[in-house]
Amino acid sequence: MWSVGVIIYLLLSGSVPFSGESQLEIFRNILYGTFDFPDRIWTNVSEDAKKLIQNLLVKNPDCRYTVHDALSSPWINAEGEKLQRNDLSGSIREIRKFNARMKLKGAILAVKAVRAFDIDHITSSISRTESPIEDLGSF
Template sequence: MRFDELYRLKGVLGTGAFSTVREGFHRNNQKLSYAVKCINRKKLTEEDEAALLDEVSILKEMEHSHIIRLYDFFEEPSTYYLVMERMRGGELFDRIVAKAYYNEKEARDTCKIVLEAVGYCHQNHVAHRDLKPENLLLLSEHDDSAVKIADFGFAKKVYKHNCLTTQCGTPGYVAPEILEGTPYDERADMWSVGVILYILLGGYPPFIESTQRDLFRKIRKGEYEFHEEYWGTVSTEAKDLISSLLTVDCSTRLTAHQALENGWILGDDAKLASKDLGPNLKKLANFNAKRKLRAAVSAVIAMNKLNFLSESFVKPGGKMTKDES
């Protein structure tokens, strides 16, 4: 059946360079709302089209409470339609910085959710390859625990160790083995989880430099520190977990399953709730505001089709990509 025989579209929820996201309803159920991504096929290159079909194939297999759902897919002559779960709560980090109070238990609970979802991906032989705050969304405006991983545009099946070669991801979150150009696998995701956890607890990224060259140099060497001002009162177990994820040697990096067994993840709720992250929350709000500004600027650049490539393959929107060999 054709898309418009089963669904009807309403208002626009968002726009991109090649697509528009609109509110959609199934004709047999007018109460349930979906986010329908409408992609103009004429604007896609063969490479873009192949990547999209890869993403759809992977998302069709994903059925986890903390991974965004793809409910339906239509391939029509001029348009691809992806009928997605509608995420009404916005980005997780926006919700966190709106809090009046923030503690280690909340950070731990978020980290546990991410680890469970990433672990599910890896159990199903899928590497996400672009884990970052922008891709942690909330299903509801009222439930902080309904966190879901989104954007599987760089996701790839992993059939054996070190079978991936594409240099892709987002600067600041990308694993050192990807920057080195060596074959890698799903363990690269665990580095990104380590970066996210560092930000959730400290309020700022572990790797910050004024130039991309210096940023990538620090990532390749794994050079970061726990500054006393922001980390002095954070649990030692939490810092140990981060250190076990931000390890350059991916063979010693924790898997998602191992990380879920970490003492901090399994720690006492009351004890973690008593550890206030108030000062770090202010730092996180500042980081989040800068991140949103950069995203807005990147979106404007992308919409104006100013395609520029740096020596490290960074495309508009801040992502890196180089063809899989």
């Protein structure tokens, strides 16, 4: 259910709930369950949606919303005519930025991986090794 909270947070805001200036800070925020709802993004999101997310992102699984709790939440059960029609274009922009950051991060990781493996060394090592089938000889 914790993952569902992360996904709802991401879909409504375009950002991840646990952020930080470094990997260590991000991990620490995840570990301690530290997140917030910045006004610049969350102003147009209902309190019921925020409450659902808060109850899904509870660190202790015993205190976290269950599937039944989540499906019974006012935000999930709101009737169509009672739903607020809020402008979430800011969230859409943030999702696009998040997607672009993930693509860039993937490209950077690919470059790092290529650098980490000396292709020439790997190629020469492969060509120098004998085939295991050749080592078997004849029976």
